[in-house]
Amino acid sequence: MPEADVVLDTTVESHFIPRPFRVLRTKRETHDVFTLELKPEDGSPLSFRPGQFNMMYVHGIGEVPISISGNPAKPETLVHTVRAVGGVTFAVRSIHRGDILGIRGPYGSVWPIEAAVGSDLVVVAGGIGLAPLRPVIYEALARRQQFGKLILLYGTREPEDIIFEKDLEEWRARFDFHVFVTVDRAIGSWKGHVGVVTGLLPKASFDPANTLAMICGPEVMMRFTAMEFLKLGVDPAQIYFSMERNMKCGIGLCGHCQFGPYFVCREGPVFPYPRLKQLMTVREI
Amino acid sequence: MIKIDLQVLGTLVSLLRKDGFRVLGPTVRDHAIVYDEIRSYEDLPIGWTDEQNNASYKLVPTEGKSLFAYAVGPHSWKQFLFPPESPLVRSRRTNGSMELSGAQQAPHVPLAFFGVRPCELHAIAIHDRVFLEGPFADPWYKSVREKLFIVAAQCTHPGGTCFCASMKTGPRATQGFDLAVTELPKGLFLVEAGSQRGSEMLIRIPWHPAEPEDVSEAERLFSAAATSMGRVLETDGLQQRLYANLSHPRWDAIGHRCLSCANCTMVCPTCFCSTVTDGTDLGNTDAQRTRLWDSCFTADFSYIHGGSVRPSIRSRYRQWMTHKLATWVDQFGTFGCVGCGRCITWCPVGIDITEEARLIREQTPEAQPTSQ
Amino acid sequence: METLKPILSQHPFFKDLQPEYLELVTGCASNVRFDADSYMFHEGEEAGHFYLLRTGNVALEIATPDRGPMVIQTLGEGELIGWSWLVPPYTWHFDARVTDLVRAIALDATCLRKKCEADHHLGYELLKRLTVMMEQRLAATRLQLLDVYGTNA
Numbered sequence: 001m002p003e004a005d006v007v008l009d010t011t012v013e014s015h016f017i018p019r020p021f022r023v024l025r026t027k028r029e030t031h032d033v034f035t036l037e038l039k040p041e042d043g044s045p046l047s048f049r050p051g052q053f054n055m056m057y058v059h060g061i062g063e064v065p066i067s068i069s070g071n072p073a074k075p076e077t078l079v080h081t082v083r084a085v086g087g088v089t090f091a092v093r094s095i096h097r098g099d100i101l102g103i104r105g106p107y108g109s110v111w112p113i114e115a116a117v118g119s120d121l122v123v124v125a126g127g128i129g130l131a132p133l134r135p136v137i138y139e140a141l142a143r144r145q146q147f148g149k150l151i152l153l154y155g156t157r158e159p160e161d162i163i164f165e166k167d168l169e170e171w172r173a174r175f176d177f178h179v180f181v182t183v184d185r186a187i188g189s190w191k192g193h194v195g196v197v198t199g200l201l202p203k204a205s206f207d208p209a210n211t212l213a214m215i216c217g218p219e220v221m222m223r224f225t226a227m228e229f230l231k232l233g234v235d236p237a238q239i240y241f242s243m244e245r246n247m248k249c250g251i252g253l254c255g256h257c258q259f260g261p262y263f264v265c266r267e268g269p270v271f272p273y274p275r276l277k278q279l280m281t282v283r284e285i
Numbered sequence: 286m287i288k289i290d291l292q293v294l295g296t297l298v299s300l301l302r303k304d305g306f307r308v309l310g311p312t313v314r315d316h317a318i319v320y321d322e323i324r325s326y327e328d329l330p331i332g333w334t335d336e337q338n339n340a341s342y343k344l345v346p347t348e349g350k351s352l353f354a355y356a357v358g359p360h361s362w363k364q365f366l367f368p369p370e371s372p373l374v375r376s377r378r379t380n381g382s383m384e385l386s387g388a389q390q391a392p393h394v395p396l397a398f399f400g401v402r403p404c405e406l407h408a409i410a411i412h413d414r415v416f417l418e419g420p421f422a423d424p425w426y427k428s429v430r431e432k433l434f435i436v437a438a439q440c441t442h443p444g445g446t447c448f449c450a451s452m453k454t455g456p457r458a459t460q461g462f463d464l465a466v467t468e469l470p471k472g473l474f475l476v477e478a479g480s481q482r483g484s485e486m487l488i489r490i491p492w493h494p495a496e497p498e499d500v501s502e503a504e505r506l507f508s509a510a511a512t513s514m515g516r517v518l519e520t521d522g523l524q525q526r527l528y529a530n531l532s533h534p535r536w537d538a539i540g541h542r543c544l545s546c547a548n549c550t551m552v553c554p555t556c557f558c559s560t561v562t563d564g565t566d567l568g569n570t571d572a573q574r575t576r577l578w579d580s581c582f583t584a585d586f587s588y589i590h591g592g593s594v595r596p597s598i599r600s601r602y603r604q605w606m607t608h609k610l611a612t613w614v615d616q617f618g619t620f621g622c623v624g625c626g627r628c629i630t631w632c633p634v635g636i637d638i639t640e641e642a643r644l645i646r647e648q649t650p651e652a653q654p655t656s657q
Numbered sequence: 658m659e660t661l662k663p664i665l666s667q668h669p670f671f672k673d674l675q676p677e678y679l680e681l682v683t684g685c686a687s688n689v690r691f692d693a694d695s696y697m698f699h700e701g702e703e704a705g706h707f708y709l710l711r712t713g714n715v716a717l718e719i720a721t722p723d724r725g726p727m728v729i730q731t732l733g734e735g736e737l738i739g740w741s742w743l744v745p746p747y748t749w750h751f752d753a754r755v756t757d758l759v760r761a762i763a764l765d766a767t768c769l770r771k772k773c774e775a776d777h778h779l780g781y782e783l784l785k786r787l788t789v790m791m792e793q794r795l796a797a798t799r800l801q802l803l804d805v806y807g808t809n810a
Contacts, residue, residue, distance in 0.1 A: 014389070059569070060572035086590060100378075100383040188718065188754075217805070220805045244589055248560050254561075256586060258581075285594075285600070
């Protein structure tokens, strides 16, 4: 039915059209996780806040939501860490330096770093969940004196699955940043901690009465981690998750990302725990 | 309020076409009343009524030459403002660069809807809220919607599955139209203008002033219609009751009946879910992204790496119904349901949303306040 | 040993234990130390003691033929190793390899079992504490079992 010729009302910007970004660098983090550094073809940097995501388009194949994993203070380079789990992300894995991807964004809600000022800040990451948290860690380190203790608890499946090794080494070397890494299981040569990331919580010394927790990882891991924080006496309103759902548009129009009354692309992906608590007890919601 | 007859109503159609509008309205096709292009008043379904019930729709000829003696059919107006298939983005890859451009194109001519029911006016207003009033608007929808001319038809013949009175969306509309028509017996129509454009249109047709008894007859018809609806849905406290009963056993019962065929979402005038598909030419140079209607009933609607969040039909039906009657209120400030009854009529196994809401309400103690 | 009582009373496991029971337990306690890379015990050996770690780290391992020893849990300061001493036939189900020099309090299993049989109140106090620890370990193990970081694809 739509026919040619009529000029569209361009005062309403079309958020359906991706912007081309060129791949500067690719880095293999693990066997199925890789990080891309991108630069916008039109030179206009993509400013974002930690916690936000972009819709990443691969020519002819499709679009997926990917959290931004770079430094918000350096928006000239866009950084995404991608895990190859399906059609589009498998295609992204074969991307080389010089290739072009389409980017729409940034979308979504942000990690409440302002609310953490003056408190201890505990960041808990599971698996690839460290990627959406890395921007808030960069920012917290840049504003270090505004927070009390700064703690990272990072759990993953096996030592080979640890991402951002270079960052972790640098972070561990600081005296004002406590970094604990654990794996679910390991072969004998691993010298570090083995056990679930929730087990690290009682060891990390922070003041439960004055702590803000940011948690990102598989839903099961986030739920159990929240329970541990609650057991230690942290106020539920001080706990934040980053949720994930199927997205086709990223802008609240396609309906796919609904989680109860929330559009994860719009009211999320970062949510305060009280909003999610009831919903997470309902199966298949 | 003015009064005209069927002939003059027909000239309204011609005037709109002369003004360059593509007039869309009800017409008979495939034993149903659907919405398609109307070239003259002869395309309109004169002398028809319908019998609608769970999983059943039947067109029946009437004795007189009434124009609007039926309720709504399987089509809704959403197919014109939110097309089932529309191109979105074009991507062209050449020599190491990528050109990305919008592929949405507004229709060649503006549209006029002829015979929009009050429930459907509410459905259009609901879509306005979704596609225009959120943080991100749809430019195609905006451009078509701005030029849209609406001739509403007030309802005097509620259908077998209608419940607009319960949803407070009918049988009479007071706003959202350029012109509104009320059919009286004896082939006469009361017409009122709802906008500047509407008033300007009325000046161009021959009319008589409506008599007080014409207006009271219309009022009587509306009152009768409001109390003879095919279905009733109690909306008081409905949202809270649904939120408190997300694990109610009734969902299991529905899950066993529902085929997950998505008919309800296709005929529903407010459903707006979509997906995007990708295609390229053989050389992978030119790629296109196309938006298609989608339905929360499809198995992979909620797919995230590894599996669907809602693998069971039970949970998908619950998603649809609680969206219409509970979460929509939190998202957009109104119910998502306008009481048109299409989902009841066109469900192949006859699931009735009003019945399910009633059963869930009756089979539970008073709702606990939700912790939303 | 008299000097171990204050150390025991400060260990989280014995928090709030009545002084007379602490006295009984101390009677079965001794100070031990294990060097890094040594094994505190091996799978199949008699569980003659259970250990309260004071400092250091221990990796609990299960030997597999194809992949060598798999570490299933690491434990550190303040944590407790072992409940096999309570469950017949009182043998260990895994290896415990010291990763960082360990100083621990070893509690003699035979001694403690005799005292628990003689005074059930003592037995109950110990079991109460052990059950909390077992519940935590079980919950953690279940989470590890879920392999939440793996892809189902």
